[in-house]
Amino acid sequence: MNFQTSFPSLRKILVGIHDLGRKMAAGADLSHAFIMLDGSYGGKEIASSLVDEDPNSPKGMEQLKVRKPPRQISIIRHCVNTALLANSAELDLAMGPSRKASSLDGQSRFLPVFRSGSCSEIGPKTYMEDEHICIDNLTDHLGVGADFLSPGAFYGVFDGHGGKDAASFVCNNLLKFVIEDQHFPTSLEKALKSAFVMTDHAFADTRSLDRSSGTTALTALIFGRTMLIANAGDCRAVLGKRGKAIELSRDHKPNCNVEKLRIEELGGIVSDGYLNGQLSVARAIGDWHMKGPKGSTCPLSAEPELQKTTLTDEDEFLVMGCDGLWDVMSSQCAVTIVRRELMDHNDPERCSRELVREALKRNSCDNLTVIVVCFSSDPPPRIDVPKTRVRRSISLEGLHLLKGVLDSNG
CATH class of the missing domain: 3.60.40.10 (PPM-type phosphatase domain)
Structure with a gap:
């Protein structure tokens, strides 16, 4: 597949970018070029603005008026100048912490x-x-x-x-x-x-x-x-x-993996989902008929x-x-x-x-x-x-x- 013949619009864009770089090196005023870059979403229109028309001619000025970019779109967004893009990134980094701090301040005021x-x-x-x-x-x-x-x-x-009794006491x-x-x-x-x-x-x-x-x-x-x-x-x-x-x-069921491991390490068993075949929970207050002396470790934990x-x-x-x-x-x-x-x-x-x-x-x-x-x-x-x-x-x-x-x- 012939790249140049398959993508004529892209070829024009690349030629335009090359021409833009040459003008930048010569110190030309390129503010109008950035406006043109932002004034169109189609590659064909951008390329024609850069290559086919002289921006300083009456026809070129007329195109600038037609293609005035929307306010909400950043000029930097379509700019191919890597230095400006880098500056934009640095600006975002500089503004980032302040925006984050502002968000955190808003949360800290919540009561x-x-x-x-x-x-x-x-x-x-x-x-x-x-x-x-x-x-x-x-x-x-x-x-x-x-x-x-x-x-x-x-x-x-x-x-x-x-x-x-236990529920009322607790x-x-x-x-x-x-x-x-x-x-x-x-x-x-x-x-x-x-x-x-x-x-x-x-x-x-x-x-x-x-x-x-x-x-x-x-x-x-x-x-x-x-x-x-x-x-x-x-x-x-x-x-x-x-x-x-x-x-x-977390629901403390005896057959839960974490609870079952704890129960078995302490000498208890889990039978058909019940602790020691008696209780359907692995942790509880009371049930002292299933616990040892106070202070001792047992499968049923409070x-x-x-x-x-x-x-x-x-x-x-x-x-x-x-x-x-x-x-x-x-x-x-x-x-x-x-x-x-x-x-x-x-x-x-x-x-x-x-x-x-x-x-x-x-x-x-x-x-x-x-x-x-x-x-x-x-x-x-x-x-x-x-x-x-x-x-x-x-x-x-x-x-x-x-x-x-x-x-x-x-």
């Missing part, structure tokens, strides 16, 4: 507002063994002496089993052990881990409660923009981030896993629920439902009721407890999807909902 709603239903079971706690303002809740630098909040879901005492810990508030991670273990030991010392009852525990402790999720069991915390579900906890998150203005809400919800619904499906409801009425309590109602419709066979925490006083904004040549037949919210349904069915 969440805590609004929560909850719903708890017995479901098809005979007894209600769940407990939960919602504190939107820690300073008001704790009263005198609670002087925090940032607004604080605390939320918890406790899914009891073998009776309600719900009433866990926060107290967090606040009284020597590491609070300088090291929230150490304070939370210690509080879970101390609550477990305190429950073991009780005489009036059934020590063989147990509970999973999922908490969210928030100060300013810092949110710390602590989880021991199979409850789950999911962050709604502009319509996308971000899981902030120590939580932690997940620390810095909230931004894209983080819209948090969904916390017991396994009765997640057994029949994916994380993405829950986030899609809550976001749709918030856009409709902006009420987190109604959102939690809707999740419980939907779980019952899907035949959840457990107690149901759901907490929805919003981080803004305003409803989530509508997500604008850029228009493309391919027409969408379903909205972004619809896509998320469809994905959630497929995940739950899978």
Whole structure:
């Protein structure tokens, strides 16, 4: 194939560029050349401007008027001068940090507002063994002496089993052990881990409660923009981030690879998905008939896993629920439902009721407890999807909902 005959327009462009370089070497004024380069998108038109017409002639000046570039297009964009391109790159590098800093400043000015709603239903079971706690303002809740630098909040879901004693005890005492810990508030991670273990030991010392009852525990402790999720069991915390579900906890099932390895290393077994053939969770507070002396290591652990998150203005809400919800619904499906409801009425309590109602419709066979925490006083904004040549037949919210349904069915 003959390159020159196959691409005549490209040949003219190359000739024009060569001529432009020769004029630059001679010190000619080439400002008009850059305007011409930007005044046309077709190679043929650019080449004819450079080669066939004299820019200083009346006809050439007329073409300049016709081909005046749009304002939004940079002159540098089509320039073939490598020095100018290099200067442009240096300019971008110089401006880059300032733009990034400006973005970070905007995020640092974001301060969440805590609004929560909850719903708890017995479901098809005979007894209600769940407990939960919602504190939107820690300073008001704790009263005198609670002087925090940032607004604080605390939320918890406790899914009891073998009776309600353990769940009630943890719900009433866990926060107290967090606040009284020597590491609070300088090291929230150490304070939370210690509080879970101390609550477990305190429950073991009780005489009036059934020590063989147990509970999973999922908490969210928030100060300013810092949110710390602590989880021991199979409850789950999911962050709604502009319509996308971000899981902030891991379900502690005995047959989970990480938990199964830990259990077996400590002498336990996993049989048909149950720890030692008895318990369907790998971590819990209580269940002292399955644990050794206080302070000893055993397959059933009360120590939580932690997940620390810095909230931004894209983080819209948090969904916390017991396994009765997640057994029949994916994380993405829950986030899609809550976001749709918030856009409709902006009420987190109604959102939690809707999740419980939907779980019952899907035949959840457990107690149901759901907490929805919003981080803004305003409803989530509508997500604008850029228009493309391919027409969408379903909205972004619809896509998320469809994905959630497929995940739950899978």
